[in-house]
Amino acid sequence: MLGRLPADSELLVADILREPTALITVEERAKMFGLGDLESAVMNVLWGTAEPAKVREVLDRLDTPKQLAYTTVMTVLDNLHRKGWVERELDGKAYRYVPAISREEAAARALRDIVDSSGDPEGVLLHFAQSVSEEETEVLRKGLRRKARRK
Secondary structure (H helix, E strand, O other): OOOOOOOOHHHHHHHHHHOOOOOOOHHHHHHHHOOOHHHHHHHHHHHOOOOOEOHHHHHHHOOOOOOOOHHHHHHHHHHHHHOOOEEEEEEOOEEEEEEOOOHHHHHHHHHHHHHHHOOOHHHHHHHHHHHOOHHHHHHHHHHHHHHHHHO
16 A cells, blocks of 8 residues: 655645656556566567567567566566556467556556555545646546536
């Protein structure tokens, strides 16, 4: 549990919504999404790939400080599949992997976790509302209108 968020946490939440990957490190992003560092790096490759990818393709696109073994990436992808982060389809003798959720959905889940674990969800949301730009306010209003129509 995160417990109570620091007073400046609404800025972090606003920054994550504006640009989910630009302001935080891979390690922070991994923690935000509940993934390990390598799992997060693999998800970033898949989120940045237009087509389903085989293990070798993911391995070739990974930007990690050290060289990884094919079997390491295969195990990470298998774990991500088991956790529901990726879907896979057999293509010949190898699987092709795609993200099960978008980067935006993952960020939204992380924000939901922050709000839920804050100890004061209303306070977090009110602080957040004060921190957003006019453009972001319009996006939030649009989302709330859509939600109201679905009920």
